[in-house]
Amino acid sequence: MRQVDIIGADMTAFGPQIETPLVELGARAAIGAIKNAGIKPSQINIGFFANMQAGNITGEFTVGQNILWEAGVNRIPVFNVENACTSGASAFNLAWTSIISGMYDVAIVVGAEKLVVPNLGLLQAGATELNVLEGGVVITNFASRANLHMDTFGTTKEQLAMVAVKNRQHAGMNPLAQFRKPITVEEVLNAPMMADPLTKLSCCPNADGGAAVVLCAAELSNRFTSKPIHVKASVLVSGIYDQLPDLFKFEEDLRAGSMAYEMAGLGPEDLHVVECHDAFTICEIMHYEGLGLCPVGEGGRLVESGATSLGGKIPVNPTGGLLSKGHPLGATAVAQIVEGVRQLRGEAGDRQVEGAKVYLAECMGAEKFGDAKTCTIIILQN
Amino acid sequence: MTSELKPVKEGIFEVGPPPRLRGAICPECNQKFFPRPMVCPHCLGELQDVYLSTEGKVYTYAILRVKPPYKLPRPYAVGWVHLEADGIKIHTLFDPEKLSDLDFGRQVTLRVGAIGVDNNGDSCLRYYFTPQVGGEQ
Ligand SMILES: [Zn+2]
Numbered sequence: 197m198r199q200v201d202i203i204g205a206d207m208t209a210f211g212p213q214i215e216t217p218l219v220e221l222g223a224r225a226a227i228g229a230i231k232n233a234g235i236k237p238s239q240i241n242i243g244f245f246a247n248m249q250a251g252n253i254t255g256e257f258t259v260g261q262n263i264l265w266e267a268g269v270n271r272i273p274v275f276n277v278e279n280a281c282t283s284g285a286s287a288f289n290l291a292w293t294s295i296i297s298g299m300y301d302v303a304i305v306v307g308a309e310k311l312v313v314p315n316l317g318l319l320q321a322g323a324t325e326l327n328v329l330e331g332g333v334v335i336t337n338f339a340s341r342a343n344l345h346m347d348t349f350g351t352t353k354e355q356l357a358m359v360a361v362k363n364r365q366h367a368g369m370n371p372l373a374q375f376r377k378p379i380t381v382e383e384v385l386n387a388p389m390m391a392d393p394l395t396k397l398s399c400c401p402n403a404d405g406g407a408a409v410v411l412c413a414a415e416l417s418n419r420f421t422s423k424p425i426h427v428k429a430s431v432l433v434s435g436i437y438d439q440l441p442d443l444f445k446f447e448e449d450l451r452a453g454s455m456a457y458e459m460a461g462l463g464p465e466d467l468h469v470v471e472c473h474d475a476f477t478i479c480e481i482m483h484y485e486g487l488g489l490c491p492v493g494e495g496g497r498l499v500e501s502g503a504t505s506l507g508g509k510i511p512v513n514p515t516g517g518l519l520s521k522g523h524p525l526g527a528t529a530v531a532q533i534v535e536g537v538r539q540l541r542g543e544a545g546d547r548q549v550e551g552a553k554v555y556l557a558e559c560m561g562a563e564k565f566g567d568a569k570t571c572t573i574i575i576l577q578n
Numbered sequence: 579m580t581s582e583l584k585p586v587k588e589g590i591f592e593v594g595p596p597p598r599l600r601g602a603i604c605p606e607c608n609q610k611f612f613p614r615p616m617v618c619p620h621c622l623g624e625l626q627d628v629y630l631s632t633e634g635k636v637y638t639y640a641i642l643r644v645k646p647p648y649k650l651p652r653p654y655a656v657g658w659v660h661l662e663a664d665g666i667k668i669h670t671l672f673d674p675e676k677l678s679d680l681d682f683g684r685q686v687t688l689r690v691g692a693i694g695v696d697n698n699g700d701s702c703l704r705y706y707f708t709p710q711v712g713g714e715q
Contacts, residue, residue: 326613
C-alpha cells in the first residue's frame with residue numbers, strides 16, 4: 197500500500213471568536229498549513245472541508261470552496277464533509293484514501309466551526325429521532341454511561357473530576373486553549389449540576405476555531421519537508437445498532453482500535469502520547485479502556501494514578517482536550533492531528549512529551565440505539 | 579383531557595388502557611426492533627407488528643437538572659430499560675414523579691401520559707416507565 201505523510205499543519209486559537217466569520221477561521225488555518233508545508237497552493241490536488249453545524253446555525257453550504265479560495269486553492273475537487281464530532285477525522289480519512297489509492301498526491305484537510313452563538317441551547321441529534329423526542333440530549337447519554345460505569349466498576353465522581361482537573365492543567369501549557377486557569381476536584385464537583393454526576397466543569401465548552409493539515413504521498417514528501425510525519429493508520433467505523441448496547445464501554449473504540457493497531461503494526465504499549473474525544477469527563481475514562489491503555493473498568497483508577505498526566509506513563513490530551521481546549525466540532529479532530537504533528541516534530545512547547553515517536557488520536561460522534569454512529573482513530577509516527 | 583392529546587410521534591405506542599409500545603419482529607431472524615424499521619435490517623425481509631413487553635428493568639439512567647427541552651419537567655430522568663422478554667434495551671423517559679425510586683435493576687412498568695410538548699409546541703402524550711412500588715422483586 198502507498199504510504200502517506202503529513203507535511204504541514206496549523207490551527208487557530210479555540211474559544212469565542214464572535215467577530216471572525218467561519219470562512220476566516222478555516223482560511224487562517226489553511227493558509228498556515230500550506231505555508232507550514234512549504235508548498236504552493238497550486239500543488240494541492242484535492243481538498244476536504246469538515247464542519248457540522250454551519251447549515252443549522254448560519255445556513256451556509258459548500259463552505260470548503262470559499263475557505264480554500266481564500267487560501268489560493270481552486271479548480272481542484274473539493275468535498276464538504278459532515279460526520280458529527282469526527283467530521284475532521286472523517287475528512288482526513290478521505291484525504292488519506294485519495295492518496296493511497298494513487299489518484300492524488302497532495303491533499304488538504306480543513307476543519308472549522310462557529311459555535312459560540314447566543315441562545316444556541318442544548319445540541320440535539322435531530323428533531324424527528326425518537327430518543328430526542330423522549331427527552332434524550334447529548335449530556336444525558338453520557339451521564340447515563342457515567343452512572344452505569346460507577347455502578348459497575350466503582351468509578352468515583354472524584355475520579356471523573358480528575359479528568360477535568362488534569363486537562364485544565366495541561367491547557368495551561370497550551371496558548372491556543374480556551375480555558376487555562378487551573379481548577380480543583382472540589383471546584384469541578386461543586387460547579388452547577390447539569391446531569392448527575394456531570395457538572396458544568398465536566399462538560400466541554402462550545403468554541404469557535406479552525407485547523408488544517410496537508411497530506412502528501414510519502415515518496416514525494418521530502419521535496420517539501422525534512423520532518424514528514426508518517427500516517428500509520430486511519431480508521432473510521434460506524435455503529436452496530438443491535439439495540440442491546442453495553443453502555444459501560446465504547447464498543448466502537450475497541451473495534452476501531454484493534455483495526456488501527458493492526459494496520460500500524462503497533463499496540464497500545466507503543467504509544468507515547470494520545471488525544472481523545474473527552475467531550476465529558478466520563479468519555480476520557482472510557483476511551484482509556486476502549487484504546488487498551490487499561491482494562492475495561494480500570495479507567496477511573498488510571499487517571500487517579502497520574503499515568504495519563506504529562507510526565508506520566510501515557511499522557512492523554514496534552515492540549516487540554518475538548519474539556520479545556522474547547523470543542524469547535526468540525527475543527528476538533530483536525531486539531532488533534534495538528535497536535536500529533538507538533539508532538540512528533542518536537543514543537544509542542546511546554547507540553548512536549550519528551551522523545552514522542554508514536555501518537556494516537558481518537559474521536560467519536562453522535563449516537564443511535566446507544567452505539568456511537570462514528571468513531572475514528574489515527575496513528576502517527578515520526 | 580389526556581385522551582384528546584396526540585402521541586409525541588404517531589405509531590410509536592397505543593394509549594390503551596393498557597398502554598403498549600408498538601415494535602416489530604422479523605420472523606426469519608427472530609429479532610425485535612423498536613421503533614419499527616422499514617424492513618428487517620439483517621435480512622431485509624418484511625416485519626410483523628408486535629407489542630413489546632410492558633415491564634422491564636432499569637439498565638441505566640440520568641437526571642437532567644438544566645433547562646429541559648420540550649417543556650419536560652425540571653428535573654426529569656431518561657435512560658434505558660432492558661425489556662428482557664423482548665431481548666432489547668430501549669431509550670425512555672422515566673416517571674418524573676418518582677425520580678428518587680430509580681435504581682439499577684429496578685423493575686419498571688410502562689405508562690403513557692401527558693408530559694411536555696411536541697415539535698409543534700403542543701402538549702402531547704409520551705411513553706415513560708415508572709418504578710414498581712416494593713422494589714426489585
Ligand atoms: Zn430478518
